[in-house]
Amino acid sequence: MKIRTRTLLVFGTTAIALAGCGSSPSSGPSASPDPLSGSITVFAASSLTSAFNTAEKGLEVDHPGFTAQYSYGSSQALVTQVINGAPADVIATANTSTMQQLVAKGLVNTPEALCKNKLEIIVAPGNPKGIKTLADLANPSLSVVLAQPGVPVGDYATKALAAAHITVTPKSLQLDDALLVEQVESGNADAALVFVTDVVTAGGKVTGVPIPDAQNVIGTYEIAVLKASTHAAAAQAFVTDAVSGDVQTQLLADGFLKAS
Amino acid sequence: MIRGVTRRPLLGLLIPAAVAVLFIALPLIGLLLHVDWSNLPSQLVSTDVLTALRLSLECSIIAVAVSLIIGVPLAYLLARTGLPGRRVIRGLVTLPLVLPPVVGGIALQTALGRTTPIGTVLDHFGIVLPFSTAGAAIAEAFVGFPFLVITVEAGLRQRDDHFEEMAATLGARPWRRFWQVTMPLAAPSIAAGAALCWARALGEFGATITFAGSFPGTTETLPIAAYTSFEGSGQIGMAITLSLLLLAISVLVLVVLRDRWLGALR
Numbered sequence: 001m002k003i004r005t006r007t008l009l010v011f012g013t014t015a016i017a018l019a020g021c022g023s024s025p026s027s028g029p030s031a032s033p034d035p036l037s038g039s040i041t042v043f044a045a046s047s048l049t050s051a052f053n054t055a056e057k058g059l060e061v062d063h064p065g066f067t068a069q070y071s072y073g074s075s076q077a078l079v080t081q082v083i084n085g086a087p088a089d090v091i092a093t094a095n096t097s098t099m100q101q102l103v104a105k106g107l108v109n110t111p112e113a114l115c116k117n118k119l120e121i122i123v124a125p126g127n128p129k130g131i132k133t134l135a136d137l138a139n140p141s142l143s144v145v146l147a148q149p150g151v152p153v154g155d156y157a158t159k160a161l162a163a164a165h166i167t168v169t170p171k172s173l174q175l176d177d178a179l180l181v182e183q184v185e186s187g188n189a190d191a192a193l194v195f196v197t198d199v200v201t202a203g204g205k206v207t208g209v210p211i212p213d214a215q216n217v218i219g220t221y222e223i224a225v226l227k228a229s230t231h232a233a234a235a236q237a238f239v240t241d242a243v244s245g246d247v248q249t250q251l252l253a254d255g256f257l258k259a260s
Numbered sequence: 261m262i263r264g265v266t267r268r269p270l271l272g273l274l275i276p277a278a279v280a281v282l283f284i285a286l287p288l289i290g291l292l293l294h295v296d297w298s299n300l301p302s303q304l305v306s307t308d309v310l311t312a313l314r315l316s317l318e319c320s321i322i323a324v325a326v327s328l329i330i331g332v333p334l335a336y337l338l339a340r341t342g343l344p345g346r347r348v349i350r351g352l353v354t355l356p357l358v359l360p361p362v363v364g365g366i367a368l369q370t371a372l373g374r375t376t377p378i379g380t381v382l383d384h385f386g387i388v389l390p391f392s393t394a395g396a397a398i399a400e401a402f403v404g405f406p407f408l409v410i411t412v413e414a415g416l417r418q419r420d421d422h423f424e425e426m427a428a429t430l431g432a433r434p435w436r437r438f439w440q441v442t443m444p445l446a447a448p449s450i451a452a453g454a455a456l457c458w459a460r461a462l463g464e465f466g467a468t469i470t471f472a473g474s475f476p477g478t479t480e481t482l483p484i485a486a487y488t489s490f491e492g493s494g495q496i497g498m499a500i501t502l503s504l505l506l507l508a509i510s511v512l513v514l515v516v517l518r519d520r521w522l523g524a525l526r
Contacts, residue, residue: 073491074491074492076491079494080490080496101494143374143388149493150493150494151492151493171391172390172472172473173480174473175492186369188369188373188375188390188391188473189391
């Protein structure tokens with residue numbers, strides 16, 4: 001695993017170096033400096049927390065002088081903040097429709113597909129209520145929580161339940177998947193629909209009940225550089241690394257699926 | 261004329277004072293400028309807004325009722341008796357005034373959540389506070405009731421107790437003195453305290469969303485609806501409409517309180 005990480009990293013940095021050469025001919029014949037330097041601010045969907053935090057340590061080691069500040073939250077909340085002028089350099093959303101709002105307003109460069117994710121049911125450790133399928137969530141004696149409409153994981157859940165003709169009456173609509181996990185962890189809720197990756201990062205504090213692909217919704221995450229970025233070169237280098245370098249390894253380890 | 265000296269405005273003070281006024285006024289003006297006035301009437305009577313308004317009124321009124329039932333007796337004991345540990349109790353009761361509401365919500369969660377000892381007992385009787393309107397009302401009462409206790413206690417303290425003594429010499433029993441002398445005299449401060457408590461409960465957000473979650477018609481009160489439209493679904497127009505509604509209610513509370521009841525606080 002370690003060796004594979006290294007290999008990918010070499011490919012990643014090579015790609016960045018090449019991209020750097022290609023995109024900046026004006027820098028002259030001298031060796032172009034590492035574009036991944038300086039400090040950038042990354043807005044990312046909360047489901048990316050673990051992957052980005054872990055990958056970040058590697059990036060900082062391999063690129064001295066590079067640091068990234070992360071702000072994690074619901075994709076819709078982050079998009080609202082960017083529309084309102086939040087000073088970010090990169091944004092990664094958990095679906096394409098929230099990113100599309102930024103594209104429509106001309107606030108980001110063309111987004112790139114980062115990875116894919118799908119839903120899973122989470123329940124208390126050991127699944128004491130014996131929940132096995134999506135249809136079980138319709139049981140009115142269960143306390144089920146979902147995400148707000150507009151929040152990606154909430155939209156995915158709405159789609160999956162509608163496709164399976166299942167009506168679930170949630171007890172609460174949370175603002176992001178981290179809050180959904182928290183409600184199941186605390187025992188307030190019996191079950192929630194979250195991303196399969198949330199189950200991986202929650203460790204043993206919750207149990208995941210897989211949903212067969214036929215009933216599942218597989219959604220694409222996107223990442224883009226903000227047009228207002230004051231560190232555009234470093235931001236682009238980060239995005240390139242995220243879609244093809246070190247960050248990908250970490251994403252796969254956390255249970256994300258490849259974007260293509 | 262000595263008075264003339266203090267009347268002449270010091271320019272050095274005028275500038276920061278003007279900044280202070282703008283500091284409060286500008287955000288409110290910004291809000292008003294972004295209101296979509298043509299769609300406002302239809303938004304105000306939409307099901308979403310009416311549901312949140314009804315729920316907000318319901319929860320805040322329950323919160324005030326709970327605060328009155330437990331807060332007035334406490335204020336009376338703090339003001340009129342040599343209750344041991346009075347200062348500690350007073351400090352404890354006023355703590356929610358300075359405690360970040362979200363901490364209150366987490367604390368309520370750890371005490372009354374579904375898997376806590378109390379929560380387990382309540383669950384036997386079919387009562388689950390998280391995700392319920394009762395839970396939202398409890399969170400609102402938690403942050404609102406210090407306003408009632410402090411106001412009523414101050415009202416009782418500043419009035420001396422010679423009417424009660426007089427009633428006692430005329431042979432009135434303690435309970436009769438309480439209901440027929442003390443309570444009527446404390447009425448203005450109780451009303452002021454209840455109004456402040458209600459306003460605080462109505463605006464409560466942090467403790468409610470942390471402890472009771474957010475669901476339209478059950479726990480999604482006006483401030484939570486404003487937040488979820490802003491952050492969750494990106495409907496900024498709706499968030500502004502809800503904010504305007506809350507602003508109007510706040511102004512109304514101030515106007516009503518201004519002369520009639522705030523006198524009790526002076």
